[in-house]
Amino acid sequence: MRMSLVLAAAVMMPGAAIAQKPAQKSAAVPDRNVLHVQVILDMLGFGPGVLDGKGGQSLVAALKGFQEAKGLPRTGKPDAATLRALYPYRQKRPTARVTLDQAMMAGPYVNPLPKDYGEQAKLPSLAYRRPLEKLAEMFHTTPAVLVALNPGVTRIAVGSKIVVPNVLPASREYDGSLRPDWRQTLAMLNVDARQPKADHVVVDKSDGVLRVMDANDKLVAQFTATMGSEHDPLPLGSWKIYGADYNPKFHYNPDLFWDAKKGDDKELLPAGPNGPVGVVWIDLSKEHYGIHGTPNPETIGRAESHGCIRLTNWDAARLAMMIKPGTKAVFKA
Known part of the structure; x- marks a missing residue:
């Protein structure tokens, strides 16, 4: 997707000039107009996944979420109505x-x-x-x-x-009752301390997103997600969130992984952002299933999972601030 000149006029603030060499094939210079829209959506809680200055399905999904929250037609495009809705946030430079x-x-x-x-x-x-x-x-x-x-x-x-x-x-005024190491992780990931509260979350396989809804069933946040696979399909139905484990260790049980290597042993893996579940595990009432982070943010929405719902580490951390034990989680096709 290439943003139009209208978008540049509507949502891009002038800033210091940035010297740019011709784009290399391996690392093209991000389109600042697209990046600006991604940054604004990320700030507002409609995560487009990795901020890369490119169009694609994750940005389309984020735009649809923003449009729904604003009561606009869900076109997934930066149309005139969407540009007007984005305009008040133009001071957030790309x-x-x-x-x-x-x-x-x-x-x-x-x-x-x-x-x-x-x-x-x-x-x-x-x-x-x-x-x-x-x-x-x-x-x-x-x-x-x-x-x-x-x-x-x-x-x-x-x-x-x-x-x-x-x-x-x-x-960065995080809840003082949170563990110091978790507050440090939130600060490192540049997660804003002010987040909406979820009444329930909806994981929608058809759109590839996790929606955060308030008590009036209004969409207040949305994140691009990876969910399930042919071997481990998304467990459809209504579940409850039991709680969150911050900076978790990971219990690897090869019996639960269809692609485990023959002879693998059970292992307790140390915590860390490059662990299989990233920086947070949000536990579900469906045994062995959860919502969690990932060591590979660029794959979110573009790869399969072992049935769980994967988000980027920063989006998973943000979601953990929105939910509480007992929050309902609805999974639908």
Whole structure:
């Protein structure tokens, strides 16, 4: 999808010029108009997945969610009515220039990260592989997009200034009752402390999204999701959310995985953003099923799962702030 010139006029604020070299095949420079729309939707809780300045099914789904919430026709396009609805948020610029500090660059890092679960179980954590991967997740994007946004930058360190998608939150005043390590994760992922409260959530396989609804059945947030597969279909029906496990360890049971390797043993994997369930596990009344994060945000909405509902780590963290034990979860085709 290529945003029109009308969109540029309607939702793009003037900012400092950004020098850009011709796009390389491996990392095309993101379209700032598209990126601006993605950033605004992400801010408003209609997650388009990875912020990459490209069109695609995740952006179409996010636009449809925003349109539904605003009472507009669900076209999935940046039409005139949608541009008018986006206009009040135009001050949220598509990119920001940040100075890397000690906390942003801090590890631990594990590189290479073994694929074998037995080897992973021996590690102290399933951490990011390198600083660039961590920074990409912090700013809801990919390493390739960060590279494309920063032509000529060949090395990053504490004190480096780089351009990133503008997901900086308005508030980091997190609930003081939350565990300190979880508050640190929320801050690292640039999750805003102010979130709507869910009355129930609806996982819609036909749209590939998870919807957050209030008590009046109004859509208040929506996230692109991966759900089920031919081997492990989405368990349709109504379930309850039991609670959330923050920065969880993962109990690997090969008996529950159709694609497990012969001879695999049960393993307890350490916590970390590159673990199989990412930074949070939201437990469901359906045994062995949950809503969780992922170590591969670029695959959300584009791959299959083992029946569970996968979100990007930042969206899963945000959802965890919206729900509580007893929240109903409806799964439909």
